Amino acid sequence: xxxxxxxxxxxxxxxxxxxxxxxxxxxxxxxxxxxxxxxxxxxxxxxxxxxxxxxxxxxxxxxxxxxxxxxxxxxxxxxxxxxxxxxxxxxxxxxxxxxxxxxxxxxxxxxxxxxxxxxxxxxxxxxxxxxxxxxxxxxxxxxxxxxxxxxxxxxxxxxxxxxxxxxxxxxxxxxxxxxxxxxxxxxxxxxxxxxxxxxxxxxxxxxxxxxxxxxxxxxxxxxxxxxxxxxxxxxxxxxxxxxxxxxxxxxxxxxxxxxxxxxxxxxxxxxxxxxxxxxxxxxxxxxxxxxxxxxxxxxxxxxxxxxxxxxxxxxxxxxxxxxxxxxxxxxxxxxxxxxxxxxxxxxxxxxxxxxxxxxxxxxxxxxxxxxxxxxxxxxxxxxxxxxxxxxxxxxxxxxxxxxxxxxxx
Numbered sequence: 001x002x003x004x005x006x007x008x009x010x011x012x013x014x015x016x017x018x019x020x021x022x023x024x025x026x027x028x029x030x031x032x033x034x035x036x037x038x039x040x041x042x043x044x045x046x047x048x049x050x051x052x053x054x055x056x057x058x059x060x061x062x063x064x065x066x067x068x069x070x071x072x073x074x075x076x077x078x079x080x081x082x083x084x085x086x087x088x089x090x091x092x093x094x095x096x097x098x099x100x101x102x103x104x105x106x107x108x109x110x111x112x113x114x115x116x117x118x119x120x121x122x123x124x125x126x127x128x129x130x131x132x133x134x135x136x137x138x139x140x141x142x143x144x145x146x147x148x149x150x151x152x153x154x155x156x157x158x159x160x161x162x163x164x165x166x167x168x169x170x171x172x173x174x175x176x177x178x179x180x181x182x183x184x185x186x187x188x189x190x191x192x193x194x195x196x197x198x199x200x201x202x203x204x205x206x207x208x209x210x211x212x213x214x215x216x217x218x219x220x221x222x223x224x225x226x227x228x229x230x231x232x233x234x235x236x237x238x239x240x241x242x243x244x245x246x247x248x249x250x251x252x253x254x255x256x257x258x259x260x261x262x263x264x265x266x267x268x269x270x271x272x273x274x275x276x277x278x279x280x281x282x283x284x285x286x287x288x289x290x291x292x293x294x295x296x297x298x299x300x301x302x303x304x305x306x307x308x309x310x311x312x313x314x315x316x317x318x319x320x321x322x323x324x325x326x327x328x329x330x331x332x333x334x335x336x337x338x339x340x341x342x343x344x345x346x347x348x349x350x351x352x353x354x355x356x357x358x359x360x361x362x363x364x365x366x367x368x369x370x371x372x373x374x375x376x377x378x379x380x381x382x383x384x385x386x387x388x389x390x391x392x393x394x395x396x397x398x399x400x401x402x403x404x405x406x407x408x409x
Contacts, residue, residue, distance in 0.1 A: 003028040004217075006409065009234055009242060010034070011226050012250035014042020015391060016382040018211035019071055019398035020248050021218040027406055030217040031248075034224040034234070040212045042250075043357065044391070046205030052306055053203035057272045057354045058171070058299060058317045059391075061207060062188070064195030066136070067395035072210060078201035080304040083285050084192065086168055088115055089340045090291040094282075097121075097164055099128075116160030123156055131190040139186045140366035147185040148178035167289040170319050171299040174268035174358050183364045184388055191392075197287075199304065207391070228259050231377035246405050250383045250398065255375050265385055266360030271318040273333055274349040276311035281343050290340050296320050296329070297336045300343075311346055326351055359385035367396060373404040380405050 006029060010017045013035035021031045039045060047054045060082065061068060085098030095113040110121065131139075145153070147169060151161050166178060172188060173180040200206035212220065228235040229249060234242040254261045280302055282288065288300040298319045306313040316333055324332060330348045337343040365387045373380050382401035387393035 004030050006030075007243060007245045008032070008248065008405070009244045009246075010248045010250065011229070011234070012036075012042065012383075013040040013212070013220050013222075014250055014383075015044055015208065015211065015394040016250040016384065016398035016401075017042075017248070018208065018215070019067075019395045020250070020382055020402040021215050022071065022211065023399045023402035024406065025215060025217050029406070030219075033218060033220045034226055034236075035220055035222050036225045038222050039208075040220055041205055041208030042394075043354070044204055044208045046203030048203075050308070052308060052313065053205075053303065054274060054350060054352075055199075055204045055272070055303075055315075056352050057270060057357055058301070058315055059204045060197040060199055061204070061391065062191040062195055063198050064191045065390075065392040065395075067392045067399070068207075071395055071399075072207060077206055077210060079198040080201060081285060082197040082199075082287055082301075084196070085110070085286075086164070087282055087286050087288045088113075088163055088167070088291050089288060090163060092340070094341075096286075115163040117157055119155075120157050120160035123154060124160075127154065127189065128193040131186055132193055134186070134190065136187065136190070136366055139190065140183050140364065142183055142186065144181040144183055144362065144364070146177075146179045147173070147182055150182035150185055151178070162293075163291050164289075167291045167298060168287075171287075171289070171317055174270050174319050175360075176319060181362055181364050184390075187388070187390075201304070226260065228257070229253060229379060231379060244378070246378050246380070246409060248380045248382060248401050248405055250381075252383070252385060253375075253381070267356040268358040268360050268389075269321075269353070269355045270357050271329065272352040272354065273316045273318070273330065274351075275314045275316065275334070275337075275345040276308050276347045276349060277314050278311070278344045278346055280312045281341065288341065290336065292340055295336050295340060296322065296332055297340070300337070300341070308347075308349065313349070314343065314345070358389040361385060361389070364388040367400055370404050373401050374408065378408075 008031040010031050010033045013033040024031050045056045088095045097110050097115050170176050225237040227237045252261050252265045284302045290297045296318050298317050300316045303313050334345045368386050375381050380401045382397040384394040387397050
C-alpha cells in the first residue's frame with residue numbers, strides 16, 4: 001500500500017488528533033483531519049480580542065509532562081511560569097503556601113501560615129519526594145481510592161485538606177468532593193513536583209497552534225461534522241460519504257452503531273470569567289484560591305502581561321454547579337472577590353461556560369492496550385477520555401492510536 005495514497009481520516013482536530021497526524025506524517029502518511037468547528041485545538045483554545053488572549057477556561061501546561069516534552073517546543077511557546085503553591089483566601093485572611101526549595105520567597109510565609117500544621121507541611125515535602133521516586137507506570141498500576149481518602153490515609157489533617165488540597169485540586173479536577181481517583185492525584189502532584197505550571201505567552205491555544213503548524217502533509221477540513229462511522233466509510237451530516245482505508249476517532253462513539261455519543265460519557269464543567277480590576281492585589285504568577293466553602297469562586301489569577309486600557313485583567317474560575325444567569329453570576333463573583341480577596345472589579349469582559357471541560361472517568365490509565373485501541377475493522381480510538389483527563393493523556397493516546405493504525409496497515 002502506497003503511504004501517500006492511503007486514505008486515513010482523523011475525526012477531530014483536538015490535541016489527540018493533531019498528535020496522531022504528526023505521528024502518521026513522520027512515517028510518510030498524509031492524513032485528513034475532519035473538524036466540526038472552525039479551529040483546531042478542541043478544548044485547548046484561546047480567543048484573541050484587541051491584543052488580549054482569553055483562554056477557554058483556566059488551563060496550564062505542566063512542564064514535566066513527558067508527552068509535552070516530546071511533542072512541543074517549549075522555547076517557541078515562551079512559557080510563563082507560575083510559582084509553586086498558592087495564595088489562600090479564607091475568612092478575610094490571606095496566606096501563602098509554596099515550595100521554599102524552588103522559591104525562597106515562600107519560605108517564611110509557608111512556615112508561619114496557619115493553613116496547616118508543621119506536620120502537614122513536612123508531609124507535603126515527603127510526599128513530593130516519594131512521588132518523584134515513583135514511576136508513572138507504578139502510579140497508574142496502583143489501587144484506586146478517592147483523592148480525599150488518599151490524603152486522609154497519608155495523615156494530612158482536616159485543616160490542610162480544607163484550606164489547601166480541596167480548593168487547589170477542585171480547580172484541577174473540576175469537582176469539590178475530591179472523589180477523583182488517587183492515581184490522578186499522584187500523577188498530577190508528581191508533575192507539579194518535577195516541573196512548573198506554565199502558560200504560553202500567547203495563551204494555552206498556542207499549544208494547539210504549534211501542533212497544527214508542525215503538520216506539513218496533512219489537511220484539516222473545518223466545518224465537517226461526522227454523524228456515523230463504519231469500517232471504511234465516514235458519513236457526514238451534510239449527506240456526504242467519504243471512503244477510507246483507516247479511521248482514527250478522537251471523540252466518543254458507540255461502537256455498535258458507529259455514531260457519535262458525547263452524552264454517554266460523564267463530563268465535568270466549569271465557568272471562566274474575565275474582569276478588569278482597579279489594581280493588582282498580588283503578583284502575577286501566583287494562583288489564588290478561595291477556601292471558603294460557600295463561595296462560588298474557586299481560583300483566580302492575573303494573566304501574564306494582559307491589560308485592557310491599562311487596567312489589569314483577572315481570570316476567575318467557578319466549579320460549583322449553579323443555575324445563575326450571566327448577570328447574577330457576575331454580580332455574585334464580583335461581590336465575593338471584594339469580600340474574600342479585597343479585589344474590586346472594574347468591568348466584566350467575558351464568560352466561558354465549558355460544559356465538557358474534563359471527562360469524568362474511573363479506572364484511569366497511562367496508556368491503552370493495543371487491543372482496546374482498535375475498536376472495529378479499520379477504526380481506532382484516541383482521546384484523553386480513554387486514559388485520564390490531561391493534556392499528557394491526550395497526546396499519548398493520539399500517538400499510540402497512530403502507531404497501532406500503522407502497524408495494522
